[in-house]
Amino acid sequence: MSTDLTIHGPGEAIVSHDPHEAGHNGLHHKETFITKYVFSMDHKMICKQFLITGMIWALIGGLMSVLFRLQLGYPDSTFPWLEDILGKWAKGGKIQPEAYYALVTMHGTVLVFFVLTGGLSGTFANFLIPLQIGARDMASPFLNMLSYWFFWLASVVMISSLFIETGPAAGGWTSYPPLSALGDASIGSKSGMDFWITSMALFVVSSLLGGLNYITTILNMRTKGMSMTRLPLTIWALLFTAILGVLSFPVLLSGFILLLFDRHAGTSFYLSDIFISSTQKALPNEGGSPILFQHLFWFLGHPEVYIIILPAMGLVSEVMAINSRKPIFGYMAMIGSLFAITVLAFLVWAHHMFVTGLNPLLGSVFVLLTLLIAVPSAIKVFNWLTTLWRGNIRFTPGMLFAIGFVSLFISGGLTGIFLGNSTLDIHLHDTMFVVAHFHIVMGVSAFFGMFCGIYHWFPKMYGRYLNNTMSYIHFWVTFVGAYLIFWPMHYEGLAGMPRRYVDYSGWSSFNQFGDLNRFISTVAMVVFAVQLMFVFNFFYSIFKGRKVTTTNPWQANTLEWTTPIRPGHGNWPGEIPEVHRWAYDYGKDGGKEFILQTEPLGADEQHH
Amino acid sequence: MSTIFLIAILLMGFVITFQIAKASEYVGILKGEKKNNEQNNRINGFLMIVFLVLGLIGVYWCNELFRGKILGKAASNHGEKIDQMLYITIAITGVVFFITQILLFWFSFRYQYSEKRKSFYFPHNNKLEMIWTVVPAIALTVLVGFGLMYWFQITGEAPKNAAQVEVMGKQFNWIFRYPGKDGIFGNRYFKNISDAENNSLGLLWDDPTSHDDIVVSNTMYLVVNQPVKLIINSRDVIHDVGLAAFRMKMDAVPGTPTTIWFTPLYTTQEMKKMTGNPDFEYEISCDQMCGKGHFSMKGVIQVVTPEEFILWRAKQVPNYVQVMKDKLPAPTGTDSVKTAGLLVAPEKLVAATK
Numbered sequence: 001m002s003t004d005l006t007i008h009g010p011g012e013a014i015v016s017h018d019p020h021e022a023g024h025n026g027l028h029h030k031e032t033f034i035t036k037y038v039f040s041m042d043h044k045m046i047c048k049q050f051l052i053t054g055m056i057w058a059l060i061g062g063l064m065s066v067l068f069r070l071q072l073g074y075p076d077s078t079f080p081w082l083e084d085i086l087g088k089w090a091k092g093g094k095i096q097p098e099a100y101y102a103l104v105t106m107h108g109t110v111l112v113f114f115v116l117t118g119g120l121s122g123t124f125a126n127f128l129i130p131l132q133i134g135a136r137d138m139a140s141p142f143l144n145m146l147s148y149w150f151f152w153l154a155s156v157v158m159i160s161s162l163f164i165e166t167g168p169a170a171g172g173w174t175s176y177p178p179l180s181a182l183g184d185a186s187i188g189s190k191s192g193m194d195f196w197i198t199s200m201a202l203f204v205v206s207s208l209l210g211g212l213n214y215i216t217t218i219l220n221m222r223t224k225g226m227s228m229t230r231l232p233l234t235i236w237a238l239l240f241t242a243i244l245g246v247l248s249f250p251v252l253l254s255g256f257i258l259l260l261f262d263r264h265a266g267t268s269f270y271l272s273d274i275f276i277s278s279t280q281k282a283l284p285n286e287g288g289s290p291i292l293f294q295h296l297f298w299f300l301g302h303p304e305v306y307i308i309i310l311p312a313m314g315l316v317s318e319v320m321a322i323n324s325r326k327p328i329f330g331y332m333a334m335i336g337s338l339f340a341i342t343v344l345a346f347l348v349w350a351h352h353m354f355v356t357g358l359n360p361l362l363g364s365v366f367v368l369l370t371l372l373i374a375v376p377s378a379i380k381v382f383n384w385l386t387t388l389w390r391g392n393i394r395f396t397p398g399m400l401f402a403i404g405f406v407s408l409f410i411s412g413g414l415t416g417i418f419l420g421n422s423t424l425d426i427h428l429h430d431t432m433f434v435v436a437h438f439h440i441v442m443g444v445s446a447f448f449g450m451f452c453g454i455y456h457w458f459p460k461m462y463g464r465y466l467n468n469t470m471s472y473i474h475f476w477v478t479f480v481g482a483y484l485i486f487w488p489m490h491y492e493g494l495a496g497m498p499r500r501y502v503d504y505s506g507w508s509s510f511n512q513f514g515d516l517n518r519f520i521s522t523v524a525m526v527v528f529a530v531q532l533m534f535v536f537n538f539f540y541s542i543f544k545g546r547k548v549t550t551t552n553p554w555q556a557n558t559l560e561w562t563t564p565i566r567p568g569h570g571n572w573p574g575e576i577p578e579v580h581r582w583a584y585d586y587g588k589d590g591g592k593e594f595i596l597q598t599e600p601l602g603a604d605e606q607h608h
Numbered sequence: 609m610s611t612i613f614l615i616a617i618l619l620m621g622f623v624i625t626f627q628i629a630k631a632s633e634y635v636g637i638l639k640g641e642k643k644n645n646e647q648n649n650r651i652n653g654f655l656m657i658v659f660l661v662l663g664l665i666g667v668y669w670c671n672e673l674f675r676g677k678i679l680g681k682a683a684s685n686h687g688e689k690i691d692q693m694l695y696i697t698i699a700i701t702g703v704v705f706f707i708t709q710i711l712l713f714w715f716s717f718r719y720q721y722s723e724k725r726k727s728f729y730f731p732h733n734n735k736l737e738m739i740w741t742v743v744p745a746i747a748l749t750v751l752v753g754f755g756l757m758y759w760f761q762i763t764g765e766a767p768k769n770a771a772q773v774e775v776m777g778k779q780f781n782w783i784f785r786y787p788g789k790d791g792i793f794g795n796r797y798f799k800n801i802s803d804a805e806n807n808s809l810g811l812l813w814d815d816p817t818s819h820d821d822i823v824v825s826n827t828m829y830l831v832v833n834q835p836v837k838l839i840i841n842s843r844d845v846i847h848d849v850g851l852a853a854f855r856m857k858m859d860a861v862p863g864t865p866t867t868i869w870f871t872p873l874y875t876t877q878e879m880k881k882m883t884g885n886p887d888f889e890y891e892i893s894c895d896q897m898c899g900k901g902h903f904s905m906k907g908v909i910q911v912v913t914p915e916e917f918i919l920w921r922a923k924q925v926p927n928y929v930q931v932m933k934d935k936l937p938a939p940t941g942t943d944s945v946k947t948a949g950l951l952v953a954p955e956k957l958v959a960a961t962k
Contacts, residue, residue, distance in 0.1 A: 081611060097900040172897045178862060179845040179898060185779065186845075186899040272863030273798040275810070275843050277779050282799040290846055290861055324719070325727040333737050355848065356859045357866030360763035364756050371748045378744035379737065381708060386736065388715040390728035394645070395652035395720065403656070403716055410708045414701040417748070421755040423693045423762065426686075427855040430848065430895040468636070468648065469629035476655060483663065491674040494694075496852025498895045501903035508887045509852050512677050529618060533625065546633060587727035 031569075039149075041141035042569040046148050047127035048461065051454070053148075053155060054119020055535060060159075061110035066528050068103045071095040073521025075503050075514075089167065098187050100502040101170040105188065106162070108173030109196070113203055114158070116308040116446045118151050121245075124311055124453050125214045125238045127461065131560035132232050134223025134577060136570045139216040143209050150206035154199045161195030169196035172500065174301065177270040177293050181262045182283075184276045193263070197256050204253045207245050214242040223559070225579035229335075230597065232558050232583040233328060236335050237314025240342040241307050248303040248346070255296030262288070269293075291356055298349035305442045306345040309409075310338060312449020313380065316402040318583075319456045320384060322556045323399035324391030325593065327584035330383040337376035344373045354422040355429050363422045370420035377413050381406065392587070396554070397471035398456030404479045405448040411483075412441025415490065430500075433493020436486045444482040451475075454538070459553050463566045464545030470537040474530055481527035485520050492516065555594050558583050562598055581607070646721065653720035660713035664706075680853065680883055683890070683911075684870040687855035689758045696754055700747055766869035770835035773828060776809055777840070777847030777860035780901030782892055783808050786822040788926060793839075794818020801843065806931050808843075813928060823927040827908045828892070830872050831917045837869040847905065850895035853879070859896055872911045879911075 040046060070079065071094070078093030089099035126144065130137050138144045161168040170188020171180040175196065183190040218239045222231070261267040262285075270293045271285035321328040328334060351370045354363050384406050393399065415437040418424045428434065451474075458466050497510040504510045504517075552561040559579070563571050577598040585595040601607070636644035682691045719725070774785040774793060787793045794817040800810035808825075811818045830836050840849055842860035849868070850857050858868045872890075880888045892907030912920065 097903065101897070101900065101902070176846055176897070182845070274845075274862050275778075275798050275801040277803070277844060280803060282801060286863075289864060291864065327729065327731040329730060330732045330737050332732065355857050357861060357864060360760060363763075364759060367755060367759070368752055371752050374748055375741060375745050379741055382740040383737075385708065385711050385715060386730070388712070388719060390730065391715075391719045392722065392725045392727040393649075393653075393716060393720050395649050395716075400652060403712065407709060407712055410705065410712070414705055417701055417751065418694075418697055421693065421697065421751060423690055423755045423758040424697060426762065426857050427690050427694075427852075429857055430850070467629045467633060469632045470625065472648070472652065473625065473629075480659070483666075487667070488670060488674070491670070491678050494678040496850065496855075496893070498850060498893050500897045503903055506904060506906065507891060507893065508885070508889050509891045509893070529622075533622065536622075536626070537629075546637075584731065587729050589729050 039145060041137070041145050043126045043130050043137050043141065043144060044461070044567070044569075044571075046144055047123050049148050050119060050122030050126060050151065051461075053152065054115050054123060055538070057110050057114040057119060057155065058531070059535065061107050061115060062528050062531060064103045064107040064110070066525055067095065068100055068107070069521040069524045071100055071502060073518040075505055095502070097502045098167065098170060101172075101186075101500070102167045102188050102192070104500055105170050105172055105175075106158075106168050109158070109169070109200075111443065112173060112304065112308070113200070114151075114155060116442070116450070117207065117245075117304070118203070120308065120446060120450050121238070121241055121311050122148070122151065122210060123450075124234070124315060124457075125210065125242065127457060128234050128560065129214055129217050129238060130221075131460075131563065131567075131571060132235055132558050132583075133218060133221060134226055134559050134579065135217060135221040136572070136576065138213050139221055140213055143213050147206050147210035147213065150202050150209065154202035154206060157195055157199035157202060161192050161199070164191055164195070166190040166192055168192040174294075174297055175259070176297075177259055177262060177290050178274055181259060181270060182274070182276065183263075184279050194260075197260055200256055201253060204249045207249050211242040211245040211249075214238060215246065218242075223576045223579055226597075229332075230579055230582045232314075233317040233331070233334055233338075234311075234314040236338055237310045237317070240338050241310045244303045244307050244310070244342055244345055248300040248307075251296055252300035255293055255300075258296070259293065291353070294353055294356060295349070298352045299346075301352065302349040303345040305438070306341055308442050308446045309449070310341070312405060312446045312452075313338070315449050315453040315456070316405045317384070317387075318558070319398045319402045319452050320387050320406075321584050321586060322456075322554050323394045323396055323402070324387050325394070325586045326387055326391045327586055328383070329386035330379070331582070331584060333379055334383055337379045340376040341373060344369060344376075348373065348420075351420050351422075351425070354425045360422075367420065367422045371417060373420075374413070374417055377409075381410055381413070396455065397466065397468065397475060398452045400472070400475040400479075401448045401452035401455060404475065405445050405452060407479075408440050408445035408448060408482065411487075412437055412439075412445060416441060427496065428493055430498055431493035432489045432497045432499055435499045436489035436493060439489075440482070440486050444478075444486070448479075451478075451534075456554065457560075458538075458541070459548045460560055460563075462542050462545070463548050464541055465548060465553075466541045466545060467537050470533060474534045474537070477530040478527055481523050481530070484523045485527065488516055488520065552596075557585060557594055557596050559597060562596065581605075646723075649721045653717050656713045656720075657717040660710065660717075663709070680879075681874075682853075682855050683874050683879060684851075684854035684856065684872055686762045686870045687853070688873075689761065690855040693754055693758050697751060700751060704747075762870075766837040766867075767835045770837045770869055771831065772837050772839060773830070774809075774839045774841065775828070775849055775860065776843055777849070777894065777898075777905075778808075778843040779845065779899050780894070780905040781826055782828075782849075782905070782907035783843075784824050784828045784907075785809060785927075786824075786921070786924075787817075788820030788822055790817055790820055792817040794821050798843070807927070809927075811927060813931070819928040820926050821928070822921070822924045824924065826906075827910055829910045829912060829917055829920050831914050832872055832875045832878075832911050834914075835869055835871045837867055840866045840868070845898050846896050847894045847898050848896035850893040851890070851909070852893065853890050857895060872909075875911045875913060876909075 080093040082090035082095060083093050086099060089096055166187050169175060169192045170186060179185055180189050180193055218235055258269040262270050268285035268288035270290045271283065271288045274283045274285060317328050317334060348366060348370045350358060350366045419428055419434060419437055455466060455471060492513050548565050551565055559577060562577050564573060579597045580600045581597055583597055587593060588595060679691065682688045772787060776783040795812045795815040796810045797812060798810050800812060801807060809823060811821060840858050840860045842862040844862060847860040848857060849860060854870055856868055856870050858866050876890060880886055890909035890911060892909060894902055894905035
C-alpha cells in the first residue's frame with residue numbers, strides 16, 4: 001500500500017507527486033473551497049457533483065420502490081412505523097392509494113430523469129469527454145457549471161414537492177392529462193403537479209445546457225490526431241445521447257407548458273368534454289385532445305430511453321474491450337448502430353399509443369419502425385459477444401457489470417419485440433409485462449452500465465480503488481436479484497395483470513399472484529440493502545480505499561490514463577498529448593499487449 | 609420489537625461483510641496483487657457458468673410453476689389470434705434468448721484470464737457482421753408480417769351484424785348503454801350530465817331516439833358468438849377498457865370516442881367450467897392510471913346465451929322512463945313524453961354526441 005507513485009510502462013512519462021502540481025497549464029488558477037467544490041468549473045468536479053447528487057436521488061427513488069413493494073407484497077399487513085414517517089399517507093400503517101400513486105410517480109420520475117439521465121449522462125459525459133478526447137475542459141466550463149446547478153435547482157423543487165400538504169404529483173411519470181391537469185380529479189394534481197412541471201422545466205434547461213456543451217466539445221476540441229474514427233465508443237455514445245436530448249427535450253418542455261396553460265389559464269389544449277364526479281360539475285373546455293399531450297410527451301419519452309441506454313452502451317463497450325484485452329469487435333458497425341438507433345429513436349414514439357384509438361394504419365408504420373430498432377440492437381449484442389470470444393477476460397468489477405449489462409439488455413430487448421408488435425401490445429399494454437420489460441432493458445441495465453462506469457473510472461476520479469469483495473457481492477446479488485424480481489413479473493403481465501394497482505385482491509383474474517408478489521418484494525428489499533452497501537463502499541473508498549499507484553491501472557489505451565493519478569484542472573500538466581491511433585489496439589499481433597493512443601504507428605503498422 | 613431485531617440483524621450482517629471485505633483486501637496485498645487477481649478471476653469465471661446453469665433451470669422451473677396461471681383460454685376470436693402471435697414471438701425470441709445468453713456466459717467462462725492465452729486480435733469481419741444484420745432483419749420481417757396481418761384483422765371494420773354497446777368510464781366505475789329497440793343511440797352532451805337527476809351520460813331527452821336507450825352500471829351483458837362493437841368514451845380522465853380474458857384493450861379518452869370489436873366465444877358459465885374456477889368472471893379492468901380508485905375500477909361482463917340475453921333485456925327499464933318516473937309521481941306514458949321537451953334547455957338542442 002505504498003503511497004508513492006511508481007510510474008512504469010510505455011507512454012506513462014508524466015510523473016507527479018502532488019496532484020496540485022498538475023495544474024501547471026493555461027487553466028491554472030487559485031482555488032478557494034467555493035470555486036473548487038461548489039461552483040466549480042472543472043469538469044471532473046462537476047462530474048462528481050452529478051454523480052453524488054444522482055446517488056442521493058437513486059437512494060430516495062429506490063427507497064420509494066421498497067415502500068410500495070411493501071404494500072404490494074404484503075397487502076394484508078400493517079406497518080405502524082410507516083404511519084410514523086408518512087403520517088396521514090399511511091393511516092393505520094397501510095400505504096393509502098393516493099400515497100401509493102405518489103410513490104410510483106415519483107419513483108419513475110426520479111429514476112428516469114434525475115438518476116439515469118442527470119446522474120448517468122451528467123457524470124460520464126462530464127468526466128470522459130474532455131479526458132478521452134484530449135481537452136483541458138469543456139467548451140464552456142461556465143455553461144457546464146450552470147448545467148449542474150439547474151439540475152440542483154430542479155432537484156430542490158422536486159424534493160420540496162414531497163413535503164407539501166397535498167403531496168407530490170401522482171399521475172404516473174408520464175403525467176397524462178386530463179388527470180394531471182385537474183386538481184379535482186386527483187389530489188396529486190393540485191400544487192404537487194405545479195412543482196413537478198417547474199422542476200422538470202428546470203431539468204430540461206440543465207439537460208440542454210449540458211447537451212449543447214457536450215456536442216460542441218466533442219466536435220471542436222479533440223486533440224491533434226483525434227479524428228472522429230479514433231474516438232473511443234464512449235464518446236460516440238455520449239455524442240449521440242446529447243444530440244437526442246437537444247432535439248427532443250424542447251418538445252417535452254412545450255408539452256409541459258401547454259399543460260401549465262390548461263391548468264391555470266383556462267385553455268383547452270388537452271381538455272374536452274369533462275364532467276368531474278367529485279364536484280359534480282362539467283368543465284367549460286371543449287375541443288382539446290388529451291392524445292396531443294401523449295404525442296408531445298413520447299416524442300421525448302421514447303428518445304429518453306435511448307438517452308438513458310446509449311451512454312451505458314458506450315461505457316460497456318469500452319470496459320469490455322479493455323478487460324477482454326481485445327479490440328471492440330466491429331468498431332464502425334458499433335458507431336453505425338448507435339447512429340441508426342439515434343435516428344430511429346425519433347420515429348417510433350407512437351408505439352406507446354397503440355391502444356389510444358390511434359389510426360391502425362399509422363400504428364402499422366410505427367410497428368415497422370419500432371421493430372427495425374431490433375436490428376442495430378442485435379448487431380451490438382453480437383459484436384459484444386464476439387469481443388468476448390477468444391479474449392483473455394479479467395473479471396474486474398467493471399467487467400462483471402458490463403457482462404451483466406449485455407445479459408440484461410438481451411432479455412429486456414427481446415421482450416421489446418413483444419411490445420413493439422401492436423397485435424401483442426393490445427393484450428400486454430399497461431400490464432406488469434411492460435413494467436418488467438422496461439425495468440430490465442433500461443432500468444437495471446442502464447444501472448449496470450453506470451456501475452460498470454463507476455467501478456472502472458473510480459480510480460481515475462478519486463485516485464483510489466473500491467473494495468473488491470464488496471464490489472463482487474454487489475454485482476452478484478444485484479444481478480441475480482434483478483432477474484428474480486423482473487423475470488417472474490412477465491408472467492403476471494401475460495395474465496393481463498395491470499400495472500399501477502395498489503391492491504389486486506379484489507380481482508378474480510389477477511389475485512393468483514399473491515405469493516409471487518411477496519417473493520418479488522422480499523428480493524427487492526435485499527437488492528436495495530446491497531445498494532446501500534455499494535454506497536457505503538463508494539464513500540468509504542473515497543477516503544480509505546486502496547491507493548492507485550500507477551497512472552494506468554487497467555492497462556487501457558485511452559487518453560485519460562495518460563494524465564497524472566489525480567489530475568488537476570486542465571488535466572495534463574504539460575502539453576496535451578497527440579493521438580496517433582484508435583483506442584482499441586489490444587493484443588495486436590507482434591506488438592505489445594496494449595498500445596496507448598499516444599504511441600506513434602510503427603513502421604510495419606497500418607492505420608486501422 | 610421485531611423491527612428493531614431485523615434492523616439489528618441487518619446491521620450485523622453488514623458489519624461482518626465489511627470486516628471480511630477489509631480483511632480480504634489485506635490478504636490480497638499479502639498474497640500479491642497478481643495472484644489475488646487470478647484467484648478472483650477464477651471464482652467469478654466459475655460463478656458465470658453457475659449462473660448460466662441455475663438460470664436456465666430457473667427459467668424452466670418458473671415456466672412450470674406458472675403454466676396454468678397465466679394464459680387461460682382466449683375467450684374471443686381476436687384473443688385466439690393474439691395468443692397465436694404470442695406463441696410465434698415466444699418461439700423466435702426464445703431461440704435468440706437461449707443462443708445469446710448461453711454464448712455470453714460460456715465465452716465469459718471459457719475465455720477467462722490465463723497467463724498462457726494471448727487474446728485474438730479480431731477487430732472486424734464484414735461477413736460475420738453481415739450475417740447478424742441480415743438474419744435478425746429476416747426474423748423481424750416474419751414477426752412484423754404476422755403481427756400486421758393480425759393487427760389489421762383485429763382493428764378492421766366490425767361485421768354488419770355486430771351488436772353495439774357504448775362504454776363510458778368515469779372515476780371510478782363503468783357505465784354501459786344499449787341503443788334499445790330502434791338500434792340508435794340517442795344524442796348526448798356532457799354538460800347535460802347529472803348524477804343527481806339520474807342522467808349519468810347526459811342524454812338529451814328531446815331526442816326521441818334516446819328514449820329507449822338502456823343505461824346500466826358495472827355489469828355489461830353480451831351474447832355469446834355474436835360480434836360486439838364497443839364504443840368507448842370517458843366522462844373525466846383517460847381510462848382504459850382492459851379485457852384480459854378476451855385479450856382486448858382500448859383507452860377511454862374524454863372527447864374522442866374509440867372503438868373495438870370482438871366476438872365472445874364462451875359464456876361466463878362455460879368459462880367457469882373450463883377454467884375449473886367457480887369464481888371466474890370476465891372482468892373489465894381499468895388499465896390507464898386514473899386516480900386514487902384506479903385499482904378498484906372494475907366492471908363485469910356477463911356473456912350469456914341469446915335466450916338469457918332477451919330475458920335480461922326485457923327486465924331493463926330505459927333511462928328515460930326511469931328519469932320521468934322520478935320527476936313525476938306516477939306518470940303515465942303520454943305525460944312523460946310531453947314533459948320531455950320542457951326538461952331540456954333550448955341551447956342544448958344544438959349539441960349532439962360526436
